[in-house]
Amino acid sequence: MTSMQLLTEPSSLCSSNFIPFNPLYKNLIKPTTKPYPKLSPIRSVLQYNRKPELAGDTPRVVVITSGKGGVGKTTTTANVGLSLARLGFSVVAIDADVGLRNLDLLLGLENRVNYTVVEVLNGDCRLDQALVRDKRWSNFELLCISKPRSKLPLGFGGKALVWLVDALKDRQEGCPDFILIDCPAGIDAGFITAITPANEAVLVTTPDITALRDADRVTGLLECDGIRDIKMIVNRVRTDLIRGEDMMSVLDVQEMLGLSLLGVIPEDSEVIRSTNRGFPLVLNKPPTLAGLAFEQAAWRLVEQDSMKAVMVEEEPKKRGFFSFFGG
Amino acid sequence: MASFWTLQLHPTSIPHQAFEVRPQLGFTKRYRILKGKNKRKDFLLKASSSEDNQIKDETIISKTKNNATRVLQNQVSRLQETIVSLPPIIFSIKRSPHSKFALGFCIAATVLIVAVRAYVARKPKYQRQGSVADLVRRGQLNSDRRGISKTPMYDDPFNNPLVKISKNNSSVEMCGKVYRLAPVTLTREEQNIHQKRRSRAYQWKRPTIFLKEGDPVPADVDPDTVRWIPANHPFATTISDITEDLAQNNVYQKHGVPFRIQAEHEALQKKLEALQGDQKFNNLVIDPGTARNFERPFKSNMKLDDQQQGEHNSANGQTGLRPESQPNSASEEKQTQ
Numbered sequence: 001m002t003s004m005q006l007l008t009e010p011s012s013l014c015s016s017n018f019i020p021f022n023p024l025y026k027n028l029i030k031p032t033t034k035p036y037p038k039l040s041p042i043r044s045v046l047q048y049n050r051k052p053e054l055a056g057d058t059p060r061v062v063v064i065t066s067g068k069g070g071v072g073k074t075t076t077t078a079n080v081g082l083s084l085a086r087l088g089f090s091v092v093a094i095d096a097d098v099g100l101r102n103l104d105l106l107l108g109l110e111n112r113v114n115y116t117v118v119e120v121l122n123g124d125c126r127l128d129q130a131l132v133r134d135k136r137w138s139n140f141e142l143l144c145i146s147k148p149r150s151k152l153p154l155g156f157g158g159k160a161l162v163w164l165v166d167a168l169k170d171r172q173e174g175c176p177d178f179i180l181i182d183c184p185a186g187i188d189a190g191f192i193t194a195i196t197p198a199n200e201a202v203l204v205t206t207p208d209i210t211a212l213r214d215a216d217r218v219t220g221l222l223e224c225d226g227i228r229d230i231k232m233i234v235n236r237v238r239t240d241l242i243r244g245e246d247m248m249s250v251l252d253v254q255e256m257l258g259l260s261l262l263g264v265i266p267e268d269s270e271v272i273r274s275t276n277r278g279f280p281l282v283l284n285k286p287p288t289l290a291g292l293a294f295e296q297a298a299w300r301l302v303e304q305d306s307m308k309a310v311m312v313e314e315e316p317k318k319r320g321f322f323s324f325f326g327g
Numbered sequence: 328m329a330s331f332w333t334l335q336l337h338p339t340s341i342p343h344q345a346f347e348v349r350p351q352l353g354f355t356k357r358y359r360i361l362k363g364k365n366k367r368k369d370f371l372l373k374a375s376s377s378e379d380n381q382i383k384d385e386t387i388i389s390k391t392k393n394n395a396t397r398v399l400q401n402q403v404s405r406l407q408e409t410i411v412s413l414p415p416i417i418f419s420i421k422r423s424p425h426s427k428f429a430l431g432f433c434i435a436a437t438v439l440i441v442a443v444r445a446y447v448a449r450k451p452k453y454q455r456q457g458s459v460a461d462l463v464r465r466g467q468l469n470s471d472r473r474g475i476s477k478t479p480m481y482d483d484p485f486n487n488p489l490v491k492i493s494k495n496n497s498s499v500e501m502c503g504k505v506y507r508l509a510p511v512t513l514t515r516e517e518q519n520i521h522q523k524r525r526s527r528a529y530q531w532k533r534p535t536i537f538l539k540e541g542d543p544v545p546a547d548v549d550p551d552t553v554r555w556i557p558a559n560h561p562f563a564t565t566i567s568d569i570t571e572d573l574a575q576n577n578v579y580q581k582h583g584v585p586f587r588i589q590a591e592h593e594a595l596q597k598k599l600e601a602l603q604g605d606q607k608f609n610n611l612v613i614d615p616g617t618a619r620n621f622e623r624p625f626k627s628n629m630k631l632d633d634q635q636q637g638e639h640n641s642a643n644g645q646t647g648l649r650p651e652s653q654p655n656s657a658s659e660e661k662q663t664q
Contacts (some may be wrong), residue, residue, distance in 0.1 A: 189556060311499060
């Protein structure tokens, strides 16, 4: 397995340049001097014992893009957005998918979208009337760009999103901590419009070569546009296929794209169920594997952190002596 | 066949009396005694007061039915006398009314203590300010509607028992599955190499202007920054009804009536005023002859029929009935003139 070969270069883990500064990690990072040192302890990717510390200036405008369609941009936006809201941050999610919006469906808010940005631009309503507040978590709001059968006037499409961000900054309720922009697939006018106000990007991809090629292209465009803070989420990972070498591992994907990892989302049948229910995965009880992974990704997004270790292989659970008796 | 078994009470517990049950004895008094689950067996019950059982058995068997019944009654009556002679507690309480009062008082006090204790234990739950129960008690919240806005469940992301990390951080258990953790190997140098590769591969300039296919490129615009939008693009259009400044103002508007709503309202107001002015003008010059043309057709037909009937009746020397609306409309026409 490729991921196992990559393990022979552990010094990269200790690269202080790569690891973003975090006072909590200061004591954990120790430079290694040996040519083949013993693997340094893997800092846990899971942190559940404290509230994450918000890094960067607010509002953090994050565009969630992929290039290829169907890799999970909207699902990621919904779940990461609600996770951020649950962690106590105010979030505005903008569905910038002009013709094929679905974020409202995933959030179960489709019946409450009366006005969109197009109506705001035309003067049919104010911006606060177009924002749909989620009743489950009141610090989460949804804003749709346009209705399914309307067209977005592109004369000032990109500028319109910049105005929206400025208007959200000056709101009476206060500036939101995060503005997540769900980008449409492709690199068409909708993509250009969506990335205009963004300061950072989350690239969603699946471990297959079609998605990776598009992701590489989109990353190049984002970098050309001046967005340097790009992290990726590898979605729909199946550890059983990786073990059988039928699917690229997460470390393979990272090697191909050269982007830091925000999260790894395992394949989960609960995603479809939650999508159909309009109830984001992260709110499921009991929490599912994919929901937990989204939550961790949201955690790292808050702290501008990236994954230092990935789950590469599934091990059979060790059973105790009394497991035969149900222990 | 019924099994043979004997129930015999010890003579010391009930002196001079004993019960003996024998299925073989054919006595008249029959008692049904259940044994086991479904087996019903008939037994004969006999009371005897003799110490020598064998001799008694022989004498009893030899006696007639009447004698046996009498003996049995005598023994039972003696047993009852014995029981009555023993003074039980309840009978002794009955005799003294003070003790009865004391007993009642104790029971009442116990019930009162239990009730007060339950009430005291229950009270803090409702006294918590702002709780749902408190809001329901104060009438602020309808308790029937609590099911609608059910708070999402897994609401403590800081304490998740389904995620366990091993002590040496080498594996993680999530939702019952154990995963091995491998460190990420990407370095900053590798990231820079990838960035350089992409900057060479993808030369891209952000489009600054969107033009419809066929439109001429403005003179001061770099052709590389033009984005050509097909005229029949399903979701995007280059045509906009409003100017850029107006759109920006609309986005920044925080209070008041939105621009278009106000504009439409004003336009409707003007139109209404204009219509009202036109109506006044028309009313001034309205011709009663032409006014009939605007009346509803069925009424005019009726009117015509009435007129025809009136003419016909007048010809016959009769006065026809005219509808009430007719003189009113005529008077209105006169007023307008």
